[in-house]
Amino acid sequence: MRKVQLYHSLDDLPESYRALFDGAHSDADFFASLAWYQNLVSNSLSKQYRLRLYGLEQDGVAQLLLPMCVRADPDASLKSGKLLAASNYYTSLFRPIHHSSSAPLRENLCELLRFMLAERPRWSRIDFHPMALDSLEYLALEQACRTAGMALQRYFCFGNWYLKLNGRSYQEYFDSLPSRLKNTLQKKIRQSEKRKDLHIRLLQTTGELDLAMVDYEQVYQASWKQAEAHPLFIQGLMQTCARQGSLRLGIAYVEGQAVAAQLWIVHGQIASIYKLAYDDRYAALSIGSILTAHMMRHVIETDRVSEVDYLTGDDAYKQDWMSDRRERWGLVAFNLATLSGRLAAGWHLGRSRIKAIFNAGRPIAKKVLFLTGVSGKEQ
Numbered sequence: 001m002r003k004v005q006l007y008h009s010l011d012d013l014p015e016s017y018r019a020l021f022d023g024a025h026s027d028a029d030f031f032a033s034l035a036w037y038q039n040l041v042s043n044s045l046s047k048q049y050r051l052r053l054y055g056l057e058q059d060g061v062a063q064l065l066l067p068m069c070v071r072a073d074p075d076a077s078l079k080s081g082k083l084l085a086a087s088n089y090y091t092s093l094f095r096p097i098h099h100s101s102s103a104p105l106r107e108n109l110c111e112l113l114r115f116m117l118a119e120r121p122r123w124s125r126i127d128f129h130p131m132a133l134d135s136l137e138y139l140a141l142e143q144a145c146r147t148a149g150m151a152l153q154r155y156f157c158f159g160n161w162y163l164k165l166n167g168r169s170y171q172e173y174f175d176s177l178p179s180r181l182k183n184t185l186q187k188k189i190r191q192s193e194k195r196k197d198l199h200i201r202l203l204q205t206t207g208e209l210d211l212a213m214v215d216y217e218q219v220y221q222a223s224w225k226q227a228e229a230h231p232l233f234i235q236g237l238m239q240t241c242a243r244q245g246s247l248r249l250g251i252a253y254v255e256g257q258a259v260a261a262q263l264w265i266v267h268g269q270i271a272s273i274y275k276l277a278y279d280d281r282y283a284a285l286s287i288g289s290i291l292t293a294h295m296m297r298h299v300i301e302t303d304r305v306s307e308v309d310y311l312t313g314d315d316a317y318k319q320d321w322m323s324d325r326r327e328r329w330g331l332v333a334f335n336l337a338t339l340s341g342r343l344a345a346g347w348h349l350g351r352s353r354i355k356a357i358f359n360a361g362r363p364i365a366k367k368v369l370f371l372t373g374v375s376g377k378e379q
Contacts, residue, residue: 001058051067131330141331
């Protein structure tokens with residue numbers, strides 16, 4: 001027997017969902033792991049949002065999970081009618097949680113969407129982001145939303161720079177760097193090796209974390225970065241990664257003082273560069289670049305990763321270290337069975353496209369056409 005279940009807490013999920021999470025993140029997607037969501041919800045999302053976890057089950061066994069949320073203010077949620085992916089600025093990748101070998105994803109998503117669109121009060125918009133544009137999940141969501149009769153809009157979230165190693169050694173990778181960066185690194189690394197007051201620590205276990213987190217915070221506060229919106233999230237992420245063996249926290253010290261820090265996550269064959277900062281007073285040492293080179297050598301030679309991912313953003317410096325760029329996109333689905341959904345579709349999709357939508361002849365169309373100023377004839 002197949003059924004859709006709605007849960008409001010990760011703790012409420014039956015045990016079979018743990019296996020679903022395990023299968024979803026086994027392909028090196030750390031952002032699809034249960035540990036990721038537990039920390040995200042506890043130390044970030046829970047302050048402003050309420051979870052809505054839509055699960056599809058077959059004979060009591062989880063097949064698919066869509067982690068969604070709404071604003072914690074019930075009045076705001078009802079007025080907006082927006083259902084959002086359980087993600088925020090800390091999230092570099094979102095996707096439905098499913099076994100890659102499970103039944104056709106599109107059909108399963110169609111079942112979830114039918115349930116979601118039948119809820120009362122109705123959702124006017126459903127927003128999924130940030131996703132890999134060329135992924136199976138993005139295509140399946142798009143097809144399922146169209147099957148449900150929703151109007152769709154794709155939107156750009158951010159660029160994502162990454163490095164494919166293709167079996168190269170660290171030296172081979174280093175030799176491929178742009179001449180300017182390579183020359184700077186060679187010069188600054190030689191200078192740093194002559195100094196007796198500069199050293200780098202690489203921390204990976206929970207036993208090393210307490211003092212290291214203090215050093216990390218010291219660097220972050222002295223850097224150009226804005227204050228962390230949810231500092232407990234970063235602490236929780238470090239602890240989560242340390243427990244799983246994924247933590248790579250690099251800290252550079254000068255005269256015993258922490259001056260640069262980088263948080264990397266090694267999961268499967270992918271090393272993700274999650275956070276970095278350095279004390280501006282030590283910029284002349286190129287301390288950030290020295291630390292990046294040190295971390296890069298470790299993940300290539302010791303962790304033997306096949307890919308390094310710089311995650312969120314098109315910052316110019318990322319292009320020097322990485323080889324390729326891809327994009328993360330969002331998908332908004334407008335519920336045309338609601339007035340607010342039709343109005344939003346008209347606003348976002350434009351006059352020409354919304355005319356085609358309204359030509360479906362639904363009873364509410366004339367009222368919406370009047371409100372949006374769009375007529376059935378050319379002006």
